[in-house]
Amino acid sequence: MSIKKIKILVGSVLGVVVLLFVVLVVHIATAKPVVYDNATLQISRIDFEEAIDSAKAKEIHRNLKSIPGVKNDRINMEKGVVVYFHDNKITNSKRVYEQLMAKGNYNAKPFIISNELAQKKVCPVMAEDSFSFKFSRGIQRLFN
Numbered sequence: 473m474s475i476k477k478i479k480i481l482v483g484s485v486l487g488v489v490v491l492l493f494v495v496l497v498v499h500i501a502t503a504k505p506v507v508y509d510n511a512t513l514q515i516s517r518i519d520f521e522e523a524i525d526s527a528k529a530k531e532i533h534r535n536l537k538s539i540p541g542v543k544n545d546r547i548n549m550e551k552g553v554v555v556y557f558h559d560n561k562i563t564n565s566k567r568v569y570e571q572l573m574a575k576g577n578y579n580a581k582p583f584i585i586s587n588e589l590a591q592k593k594v595c596p597v598m599a600e601d602s603f604s605f606k607f608s609r610g611i612q613r614l615f616n
Contacts, residue, residue, distance in 0.1 A: 500608055501615035513543065513557055516565035517583035518572070520552035535575040539568055553583075 524532070529547045532554060536545045541562030546555045558568055569582045599605060 497611055500611040512559050512561045514560045514565070515555060515557050516568065518554045518556075518569060518580050519583050520554065520578060520580040522552065522579045524549045524552050531576060532572070532578075535572055536568070538575070539563065539571045542568060554580075 524547065526549070529549055532547060533545055536542050536554070536556055539558075541559045543557040543559065545557070547553075548555075556568065558565070565582060569580075572578070573580070
């Protein structure tokens, strides 16, 4: 390959990288937080200590949907975890758990978050000392 072709190739790759970086910065700068109409929506979790098959998952889903205030649920059958959204003006996670246990004979317990995770100001799965967190926060502070 000649020097001219190598320069064109390097320039093209560098141009694409710069363009993608600019797109990333603009996206972070202009992304607005999602605003939900229902500020009283809360997410809760129940851990099942027994295996959940598809029939049991349907039963749990049906029982959860019959509880007033429960909006939506997701069931991870492999891990035995049920995550559900509920309106905390209508019900709370303790009441949902108690009503679900009354509707079916389940071996489960509500997930209680640790005090350490409860004190975090960001998403618990995002490390505050990571490069991606610091980069995103820096760009947001620059433009907001």
